[in-house]
Amino acid sequence: MAETPYKLVLLRHGQSDWNEKNLFTGWVDVPLTAKGREEAARGGELLAAEGLLPDVLHTSVLKRAITTANLALESADRQWIPVKRDWRLNERHYGALQGKDKAQIRDEFGEEQFMVWRRSYDTPPPALDDSSEFSQAGDPRYAGLGEGIPRTECLQDVVTRLLPYWETEIVPDLKAGKTVLVAAHGNSLRALVKHLDGISDEDIAGVNIPTGIPLYYELDEHLKPVTANGRYLDPEAAAAGAAAVAAQGSAQGPAQ
Numbered sequence: 397m398a399e400t401p402y403k404l405v406l407l408r409h410g411q412s413d414w415n416e417k418n419l420f421t422g423w424v425d426v427p428l429t430a431k432g433r434e435e436a437a438r439g440g441e442l443l444a445a446e447g448l449l450p451d452v453l454h455t456s457v458l459k460r461a462i463t464t465a466n467l468a469l470e471s472a473d474r475q476w477i478p479v480k481r482d483w484r485l486n487e488r489h490y491g492a493l494q495g496k497d498k499a500q501i502r503d504e505f506g507e508e509q510f511m512v513w514r515r516s517y518d519t520p521p522p523a524l525d526d527s528s529e530f531s532q533a534g535d536p537r538y539a540g541l542g543e544g545i546p547r548t549e550c551l552q553d554v555v556t557r558l559l560p561y562w563e564t565e566i567v568p569d570l571k572a573g574k575t576v577l578v579a580a581h582g583n584s585l586r587a588l589v590k591h592l593d594g595i596s597d598e599d600i601a602g603v604n605i606p607t608g609i610p611l612y613y614e615l616d617e618h619l620k621p622v623t624a625n626g627r628y629l630d631p632e633a634a635a636a637g638a639a640a641v642a643a644q645g646s647a648q649g650p651a652q
């Protein structure tokens with residue numbers, strides 16, 4: 397077993413097409429915007445400047461996380477490291493909200509319902525019908541899930557599917573002394589941060605993860621953060637980015 401602290405870097409993908417358009421995205425496999433690609437490359441520069449060079453990469457199976465990781469590793473000159481991809485790192489499945497405009501949903505259903513669907517711990521949006529153009533039923537990358545493929549998820553569902561992956565795939569890499577990069581999504585990373593920092597079901601509603609800025613955790617032998625909430629490698633940009641995510645769908649909210 398390697399010496400502690402274990403080194404874990406979490407990276408939310410850079411701005412995607414649908415972040416820019418302010419649409420609920422979930423499992424829809426949208427690409428990065430030009431800004432998102434720049435954010436990703438800069439994320440890698442921040443890692444290199446800090447001397448935090450990943451030894452292994454874990455990503456979701458969605459291209460916005462995969463491309464972000466590729467661009468970040470290119471700027472950190474670490475393109476050669478081994479990679480594991482798994483659907484359990486995917487964004488939360490947003491059910492029938494996938495493809496819908498956030499501001500329109502807020503106007504149609506009201507602020508309270510909008511926030512319940514967006515940030516409550518245990519209330520999923522209505523399920524997405526398999527016939528929808530935004531459904532993933534029938535997508536070959538999820539063939540192994542069979543009928544178990546999600547049609548909607550709340551954050552609790554994400555915690556439930558993510559933690560076994562954390563325990564069996566990520567923790568062994570950390571314990572082997574590897575610097576681990578996890579490139580994933582706003583809500584799958586909120587699920588992981590909730591677990592690491594022991595954040596309550598209520599308080600996690602107020603946690604938002606900005607795009608493209610590495611969040612660095614040092615973990616002790618019990619896999620508890622040495623510093624609560626970790627450390628963003630660019631704290632100012634992270635605070636602004638998190639505020640922009642929080643404001644999405646509000647009257648003043650900039651798309652980000």
Ligand SMILES: O=C(O)[C@@H](CO)OP(=O)(O)O
Pocket residue numbers: 415419420421422423487488490514582583641644
């Ligand atoms: O649409 C989504 O999939 C997520 C992340 O972009 O949105 P939200 O921050 O509203 O959970």
